[in-house]
Each structure stands twice: as structure tokens, then as C-alpha cells.
Amino acid sequence: MTGRLPHTLRSDARDNRELILDAARAVFAAEGLNAPMREVARRAGVGPATLYRHFPTKEALAAEAFREQMGACLTIAEEGLADPDPWRGFRLVIERICELHAHDRGFTTAFMTAFPNAMDFAAVREETLRTIAELARRAKDAGALRPDFVLDDLILLIMANCGIQAASPAARVAASRRFAALAIQALQASPRHAPLPPAARLAPVPPHTTVRPTRHHPGTLAGKTS
Amino acid sequence: MTGRLPHTLRSDARDNRELILDAARAVFAAEGLNAPMREVARRAGVGPATLYRHFPTKEALAAEAFREQMGACLTIAEEGLADPDPWRGFRLVIERICELHAHDRGFTTAFMTAFPNAMDFAAVREETLRTIAELARRAKDAGALRPDFVLDDLILLIMANCGIQAASPAARVAASRRFAALAIQALQASPRHAPLPPAARLAPVPPHTTVRPTRHHPGTLAGKTS
DNA sequence: ACCTAAACGGACGGGGGCGTCCGGCTAGCG
């Protein structure tokens, strides 16, 4: 719905739009959401003005660029829910979501912050979380998932997964895989497990997660950084 | 050793040095290592030149500002090692290190990156890791820590802990506490645990990986400003 | 009280990212 653009769009404009989206995906994946818009434009081989005309804000660009991954996220959750064994489904969800997030740096923060202006973005996010919540309920009922698991723990793990850095993308994915395995074993129900400290409300998170806002200069426009 | 400054330092210079260090600790804790040097200077109530004269590079400033925490880190490791029960010592180390890192945003990245130029910084880091490695060995021998644990897993967890964000510092600490508890249970030796995927070499990480500056744009990613 | 060396901080030039304007180009219709 968002992109109900009239196909009365001139052909070159159409082409550029795709070029920009491809470039954005590549740049955001490699450098994160805080990458300069300029960089995306350069990579797409267009001028900055063209980029800004197509996507007036970075938020709009990111929302459009990550629409696919957002959908993938939901698909993963649904596939997990479809698994006859809820615990296996749950594990799969953890593993695949971690991998997805390890692949590009930008998507995680996009997912976590869930820009308020990109409505359907947040909607898919909520739908994904709701699906996983249902899956978690079943896994608990099956006695496989620890009963004190809450949805915020999932957010916690995704955030944590996002903190993992490495020299190469490959190393990051590998590390992320190991992390997911550890997380799963921590979430597995077990009589040996001591009770956990209380969960903290986490999401959604103010953007400074990635971006540093404060520049207390009275009067001037606020500055932000990441 | 590092700070063998002649106490033939003028009194105002001495005072300013302390003011700067206090400001740096506060700013780095609140905003992270990427905070502008200017901000530290403002907070300390000195001019930029003064700051640069005392600490020619941000690295030098951070190394000095975090010396205390760095020492605390090592102390934690040593106390863990001193515990007669190695597994309890290990758990304590995890919990306390996570808490320490949750408290200020800057220290984690400082610890992870371990600036190559700040020699003794890296030295303490290595010493800390070595101590924990020994503790881990004992905990494994006691049959409490899973045998496939490697030191990189600790790095992994610290990095992950660093990814945790929340609205308030208090919430972050709470989340971090829960995370630590989960991590400990994942690392606990258990016959139920499946083998883990291979560990990946992680540290140290180039500093720019962590964050990158961006500017604020009204109505877009920036959630709030003062 | 004075004098000097040391320390201070305001100010400067450079660099980079941001968002926008405008003159030139081209797609695509008549």
C-alpha cells in the first residue's frame, strides 16, 4: 500500500528508484542505518537530489528497503508456528532471526526502533511478535520452553545479537550462530535452572540506540549522531 | 606508571585535569565513546584547547578515564578466581562484568576495542582475560562449566551485553542482569545440552565498527531531544 | 608586590554530512 505509486512514472525515474533501493540495501547491510545518505546515492550512481526526491527521509528509504526482510521475519515466525513441534519451531525462529539480523547491520536497528512514521513497518513487527508469542505459549505448554520466558526476552536476545561485532561479516554470522545456540539452551526448560531476575520493558527503543541525540544548545536545531 | 606526571604541575592545571576526567567519565558513560570532545570540555567548564593539551587524543582521555573501571574489571576477575567454588566465582564474574558494562556505554567499547596505543590498557585487558581463562579452566574441571566453553564466548557475551539498550539506564541495568542470568544458565554444564556451533574469533574490533556519527533531522529517526 | 613562565580559552580554518535549489537533459506524446 505504501508504494502505490502511479505507474505513470517515467521510465528513468522507475529505474533509478530500483537502483537506489538496491544501493540502500547494500549500504545499510554493510554499514548500518547510520550510513550517510550520500553514500547510498553514490552507490546508486545518482545525485543526492534524486535520492531525496524519491525518499524524502532516511526513514522512508529504510522502510522501503527493508520491506523484504521485514516480510522474511514474519515468514520465519509463521513457519515456526506451523511446525508440529513447537519447541523445534521456536528454536528455528531464534536461529533464523539471529542469522537474518547478523547478515545486515541496518535491519536490526530498523526492526528494533520500528520507525513510528512507517506504519506498516511497525504493523508487521507487531504481527511477528504476536506470532512468536503464540509459538512461545505452545512451547511452554509442551514443557520445552522455560515457563518464565517473556516476549521481552526475545527482544533482549535480538538486541544482544545486534551487539555482536566481528572483523568480517562471515565471522559475525558464525558468532551469531553460536550465540543463538547458547540462547536456545538458556531458554530451554530445565529443573536445574534457577529463577531469573525480573524482565525489563525494552521495546520499542528510542533511536539513540544507534544514534546520539543530545546537543543541549538552546535555540539551535538539535544535533544527532549515531 | 603511565601517569608519571611531575607534581611540578601548576595547581589550576591539576584541578582542571581532574575536572576533565570527571566530565569525561560522565559524558562517556552517558553518551558513549563517540561523544564529541567538545562536550567533555563544556561539561568540565574548560576550553577545548585545555582539554587537548591534557589529553592529545580521545584515546588517551578514555584510557585515563576508564583506568579505574579497567582495574575494577581485573579485580572482579581476581575475586572470582579467589572464590573457593570456581563455578560460583565464574558466575559472579559474569554478573558483575555485565553490570559494570551496563552502567556506562563507553566502557564496553573501550574495553572491546582496547586501543592499540594505550598499552597498559590492553595489558590489563589481557591480564583480566587470562585470569578468567584460568577460572574457567577450574570451573570446567569441577564439572560445572560446560567443557566446550571458550574464552571467545565471554567476549561474545560482553559484546552481546553491549547491544542491550533501554529507555533509562536503570532499565538497561535490569535487562543486563536478566541477560547475565540467562547467559550463566547457558554456560552451565548439562547433559541436555547439544553441542555448539564452532566459536568465531572476535576481538579486537576496529573502533568505527561500533558507531558512526550522523546528524539530526526533524521528523525522522531522532526520537527526542532535550 | 612584582615578574615570569605556565596554563587558559576564544577563535580560526578545514572537513564532512545534510537538505535544497536551479539550470540542463530526456523521455515520450502529438
Added chain:
DNA sequence: CGCTAGCCGGACGCCCCCGTCCGTTTAGGT
């Protein structure tokens, strides 16, 4: 084939941050 509306991208002004220079202030010894 020619025209026009729509699109493009170079260039601009803005702001913030960085690191350094230099005229001014001040500590502290005589």
C-alpha cells in the same frame, strides 16, 4: 520531428566537529 513536462545532478549554504594557534590571565617563587 518537435515540444514540453518531468526528471536529473552539480552546486550551494548550513551546521557540527575536529585540532591548533595565539593573545591573555594567573600561579607562585623571590
